[in-house]
Amino acid sequence: MKKYVCVVCGYIYDPEDGDPDNGVDPGTAFENIPEDWVCPLCGVGKDQFEEVK
Numbered sequence: 001m002k003k004y005v006c007v008v009c010g011y012i013y014d015p016e017d018g019d020p021d022n023g024v025d026p027g028t029a030f031e032n033i034p035e036d037w038v039c040p041l042c043g044v045g046k047d048q049f050e051e052v053k
């Protein structure tokens, strides 16, 4: 699965880890995260993330 980076603060979303503190289970693809999820570090929305190449 693809990793995504927050363009604002550099936080990396790794699907293998998820974001369990914010209700995203490990193994959740970025595409499947709820649209109201925000970056756990800086609070911006999913539209501020881009795929890590």
Ligand SMILES: [Zn+2]
Binding pocket: 006, 007, 008, 009, 010, 011, 039, 040, 041, 042, 043, 044
């Ligand atoms: Zn961020």
